[in-house]
Amino acid sequence: MKAAVLEQFGQPLVVQEVPDPVAGGGEVLVEVLATCVLPYAADVFGGVRRYPLETPVVPGLGGVGRVLALGPDATRLRVGDLVWCDPTVRSRDDARTPDITLQGWSSRGEGGLALSRHFHDGSFAERMVVPTENVEPLGDLDADQVVRWAALAVPLVPYGGLLAVGLEAGETLLVSGATGNFGSAAVAVGLAMGAARVVAVGRNTEVLAGLERRFGPRCRSVALTGDAEADTTAMRTATGGGADVVLDLMPPEVGADVVRRAVMSVRPRGRVVLMGGVGMLGGDDLALPYPWIMRNDITVCGQWMGPRTANGRMIALARAGLLDLAHEDVTRFALDAVNDAVAHAAAHGGPFVRTIITPQSAA
Incomplete structure (x- = not known):
């Protein structure tokens, strides 16, 4: 053959x-x-x-x-x-x-x-x-x-991550890195699973606008500016005070600080699933504050593929x-x-x- x-x-x-x-x-x-x-x-x-x-x-x-x-x-x-x-x-x-x-x-x-x-x-x-x-x-x-x-x-990749953290119908999902192949698929999968709102986060404003047009009012977007405080505020506002679930799919070339801002936009008792490439090509690893995780009952998990x-x-x-x-x-x-x-x-x-x-x- x-x-x-x-x-x-x-x-x-x-x-x-x-x-x-x-x-x-x-x-x-x-x-x-x-x-x-x-x-x-x-x-x-x-x-x-x-x-x-x-x-x-x-x-x-x-x-x-x-x-x-x-x-x-x-x-x-x-x-x-x-x-x-x-x-x-x-x-x-x-x-x-x-x-x-x-x-x-x-x-x-x-x-x-x-x-x-x-x-x-x-x-x-x-x-x-x-x-x-x-x-x-x-x-x-x-x-x-x-x-x-x-x-x-x-x-199937983001679906495995959303199954791992148990995304439920009616919840709010934030997708960090939503403008690429896997991230945009995550938006579609989250909506297919019944998310009431999916917030797409990325730098490409044209792609983000396209996602909103494609999926309608259940999809909202946040364009990253590089200003940590402004980006965090925008994500919290778009999710209505904090996402139930944050899914990170940022590629390896993105800095850990960008991922950290998205992760920390999750609400108390929220869940975070990491499926991106931070650190794969060198650079800083992802650091999250222990007291914030503990006092807010945050669940953080990694997922490679799915069941x-x-x-x-x-x-x-x-x-x-x-x-x-x-x-x-x-x-x-x-x-x-x-x-x-x-x-x-x-x-x-x-x-x-x-x-x-x-x-x-x-x-």
């Missing part, structure tokens, strides 16, 4: 023939129909993000596929099923604290790296093998829907129309044009703009 291989960091991907993967017990062989290229993929492949990804590797973060073969432990999946392939792979020998790898992308700790050596290759290929529990049926979709559903990897059950629940939100995938701006590339796709994604990382590779299409 054909696959795009990252042979060394800092070099272009090479599309070449590689051995066909074979599914064993507990695994599913999938024909990859569409997979999303994230805006920062160029930074990963260039080594800028320093991800623990061992080369050579076929990268790619999940996607939509069709089942070609099943292991003997699958009881409900059938050959021919259209499925979503979740890239978050968990070890099976520790249910409480499993090691985690993002198949074809990244991993956590030594255990995650060891796991990645088995589930090593991702979705920039004509076929891939994934764990049985990572395959979620999608039902019938037409070709146009398939490419839009391939971007499910983006809203396995998030996949089916998010698919249900999209199926019901609560999370609308139809309005996304999708650009398709054939597998042979993978490097063009990576460059396009880097240059088009705005809200609801998706770059999709369709490995079965001709170049």
